[in-house]
Amino acid sequence: MGLEAALWRAVAVYRWAALAYAAALIAMNSGGYEHRAGGWAVLAVMTAWTAYATFAFSDPGRRRRRGWPLLGADLGVAVACLLATAWVETTAHLADGRPTLPVSWVAAAVLSWAVYGGKRLGLAAAAVLTAANFLVHVFAETHRLMPSTVNGVVLLFLAGLVVGHVVKLALDAEARLARAVEMEAATRERERLARRIHDSVLQVLAMVQRRGGELGGEAAELGRLAGEQEAALRTLIAAAPPAPPLPVPRSVKAARSAAPSNGARPGGAAGAAGPDVGERADLRPLLNAYASTTVTVSAPATPVLLPEHAAREVDAAVAAALDNVREHGGEGTRAWVLIEDDGAGEVVVSVRDDGPGMPPGRLEEAAADGRLGVAQSIRGRIRDLGGEATIFSAEGEGTEIELTVPSAPPR
Incomplete structure (x- = not known):
């Protein structure tokens, strides 16, 4: 979980940096707003949500909060702050290409969705924010999209695609590294036990087999059994340790958690589940x-x-x-x-x-x-x-x- 926690911390850093940039623009442009107090109100909402999201997404003791309710709320706040631009700004300023109130702060929601579910969820969040961007111009009755708006939309999709893909690769690499470390630790422990067994148990079994063959009778049968156990034990300690299970994708985990708890499978009766x-x-x-x-x-x-x-x-x-x-x-x-x-x-x-x-x-x-x-x-x-x-x-x-x-x- 070290890498995932680091990713959420990186998203939190981005939130605060983007919030600072949005605050600077609101402070500079507030004099020309149609509703000046509205700009400061939007900034207050963005600040409060940034503080809460930083805590909710990054606190390792509350990992269960990172689910659809929190992700949906994150995207909903971003959309609301974006749509508020049509009420706060003037039509003339929007037609001249002035940026929306939250500017790049809304991309934090895209990053959160990408970190949680990969590029597909990242692109889905980008599509929702793109629709909200278009609605701002519809509500403000501007009849053309400025190049800055188009560039922002493209950057949202690139962020969802690239960050989601890189996050998946990074998490897969971390899982493989953990698996390799586990196998190395298991191999070292196996070698340590093999040395101890070789110096004690195997030598005793070999001696029993040899002496049983020399004595004959019932001792020979005991010697034969000791020889079989010695061979089986040698094979066991010489065999490679079983590989740890491969990491299970989140989609598979979600499907398993959604399966009926009474042992039933779709299309079958309870208790008739296969392996x-x-x-x-x-x-x-x-x-x-x-x-x-x-x-x-x-x-x-x-x-x-x-x-x-x-x-x-x-x-x-x-x-x-x-x-x-x-x-x-x-x-x-x-x-x-x-x-x-x-x-x-x-x-x-x-x-x-x-x-x-x-x-x-x-x-x-x-x-x-x-x-x-x-x-x-x-x-x-x-x-x-x-x-x-x-x-x-x-x-x-x-x-x-x-x-x-x-x-x-x-x-």
């Missing part, structure tokens, strides 16, 4: 957890992102496949899990083993007997994600299950 497809998760840490002395997991160096619900379902399908390897493969059967992201919208996860394989028709027999592990736990999950599960197997040649899922939620 939130806005969050994405890295598939690698989920599947790396299965690495052991008998399971090898191979993954890309870069994150493999899926919708959070899809990542959990793929994780469950891989777990079911590895359970089948342990149950039907026999002791000593090895398995390999390969994660691939083709960059074209699909993620492929392959689970292969060197077990005895399956004879033709084995899966159909299991389904007919009511054993639906593969049909539901694997194929059903992937099918519900809009993907496909393909099984290759032959007696004596092991089994390979290939899971293909879209990397983005279906539209």
Whole structure:
């Protein structure tokens, strides 16, 4: 929030500088006003609103005030002060090109809208003030627009467009910097824990595995389990930490906050809501957890992102496949899990083993007997994600299950 607070402070500085300029012009021109007291009244309103807006927009303890009511009031005051020019000034002065009472002070409202909502809101505020500028000349019955008025309108649109665009770029850059700092801190902490684990837990597990193998019997089984845990722990501490979630645009946050609180979705009943497809998760840490002395997991160096619900379902399908390897493969059967992201919208996860394989028709027999592990736990999950599960197997040649899922939620 440091950058956003600085932006609001910059808008406040502009308000006061523009107010000082408007006050100087009103003081110089007040003698020629049609309603002299009206000019000072407008200046008083501008001063009071500048003081309040500075407090309301910039106070970090009242961030909730920065919403549509405050933005609407800011733009409304600017429009009112602008329209008051037609009552205070004379028609002759306006026809000669004398500036409006607030001059450039009204641009502060455009800047506020641009900082809050980007270039679109900035341009919208500029359009409203442009219409008010034209109305001043309509009310004053001047029949032509002076070049100074046209130049002011163009500057309003440029301010809304450029400031809104720059603000968006700056906030995105701040979010990426915060994400990079968070990842660096997580990596440093992971390295510190890895050093401590390597110097204590991993060495003890390695010693238990070695001594269990030497003693034989039940100790050998304990040694084997210790070896599996050592391999899994080594994989865990060596894996890259999961990337923090990407920043969520304000438009998405607003849409989520406006969603029904009872879990309903548009067009559906309450409680029938699907998973939130806005969050994405890295598939690698989920599947790396299965690495052991008998399971090898191979993954890309870069994150493999899926919708959070899809990542959990793929994780469950891989777990079911590895359970089948342990149950039907026999002791000593090895398995390999390969994660691939083709960059074209699909993620492929392959689970292969060197077990005895399956004879033709084995899966159909299991389904007919009511054993639906593969049909539901694997194929059903992937099918519900809009993907496909393909099984290759032959007696004596092991089994390979290939899971293909879209990397983005279906539209």
